[in-house]
Amino acid sequence: MDTLDTLDTLDTPGTPGTLHTPGTRDGQRTARHLVSVDDLTDGELRRIVRRGAEFSAGTAGRSDALEGLVAGIYFAKTSTRTRTAFSSGALRLGARIIAYGPGDLQLNTGETTEDTGRVLSGMLDVLVARTAGPEAELRGWAAQDRMAVVNAMSAEEHPTQALTDLTTLLRHFGRIEGLRILYVGEGNNTAAALALALTRFPSVHLELRTPPGYGLPAQVAARARAQAEQYGAVLRERHDMDALPAEYDVVYTTRWQTTGTSKPDPDWREVFAPFQVTARLWDGGSRAVFMHDLPAHRGEEVTAEVLDGPQSIAFAQATNKMHSAMAVLEHAAGRTAR
Structure with a gap:
């Protein structure tokens, strides 16, 4: 069924901006973390689900909501669907991506997640991360307000x-x-x-x-x-x-x-x-x-x-994991389609 009218859009979406530095606060984009379902308001939850369904149904229209943005894709554990979904989704929305594997970050040499987050937030707009470790690791990355952090699976929650x-x-x-x-x-x-x-x-x-x-x-x-x-x-x-x-x-x-x-x-x-x-x-x-x-x-x-x-x-x-990932990325970057 393609009836998508049961979820109301409860918030007014922003308007995508042009090329900018991470952390822009110009009324055009605001980074939002998604570490837990609890991080979403009711309106945000429903809008992401509805938007994902629109992408899935082919009724979303063209979206370049991540044009000019850079997304980091960090997976410390194996992944087929989630990693591909967010990588493909980010590219389809116009982002450039940087992929990190389990041995690529200085976390392995003892750098704290907070310091890693502060550094990456000066260069990335969104970080999608799978650690399979405690949620606290992702909260460490999210201790800054410039780069949106998306939990692609922690020990406690997916x-x-x-x-x-x-x-x-x-x-x-x-x-x-x-x-x-x-x-x-x-x-x-x-x-x-x-x-x-x-x-x-x-x-x-x-x-x-x-x-x-x-x-x-x-x-x-x-x-x-x-x-x-x-x-x-x-x-x-x-x-x-x-x-x-x-x-x-x-x-x-x-x-x-x-x-x-x-x-x-x-x-x-x-x-x-x-x-x-x-x-x-x-x-x-x-x-x-x-x-x-x-x-x-x-x-x-x-x-x-x-x-x-x-x-x-x-x-x-x-397959809907990619469509949903696109909706999540729009939300995380604080942008929606033109």
Whole structure:
């Protein structure tokens, strides 16, 4: 569905300027950090999702919102989709990019993240960074106000994945409000960001089925539940696969071994085994779609029958990562299309 009218634009966008030095404060651009979903106002969250859906639908029009800007792309951990999405998205919006690998910055020789951020902010307009480490590292880079910092995945949260997921939901269903999502698997950084984003939409029902000992972090669960109460959403979490909801619109899972992490329990696969997504979740004629943040391991968290079946929109979801990245970059740079 291409109905995008359910998300209102609540703020007036700025007007893109011309070539400038980083940190310009001329009324034309203002750098904005995105380290957590919590950094976004309701209006910003909805505008980014709507804009991503417009890019996906081909209705966004031409945007040169990053013309004259320089974006740094730093990935300390492996990435296929997110790195390509932000690199491709920045180029499509007119930016020049500088790519950094895990061994390229003086962080490896003991320079603080705050000092690195101060230096880079004199040369870059936006820094997209995946550390897979603590969020505090990214907050160190964001301790300046000249260069926008975008979290491309930290240990605690994967906010740009959640924005991609919401973009995909809006494109497929034409709405987010009122959707029923069944999340199956580890309460990892993707699940955390998804919970923090979805519970800000009225009448959303998010049911998480996570293995014992691998649920949402308590602090994240508390924040998401408070939001659900505030916005009229529902958040539930159980640690078994019994008595599943009678109806759901989406089944979502992630890979069992999150990038950059390992599990101390040598028998963890036995704990996770009952949480594999199989075709039985569609018994009874469910019309739910299947989503996965990828990469996927067929035969572990999901069967090939589901991932490659007609109910799967996982690869459209992956493509939407670029469309969502473009919306995020527009927001981070404080610019929108002419």
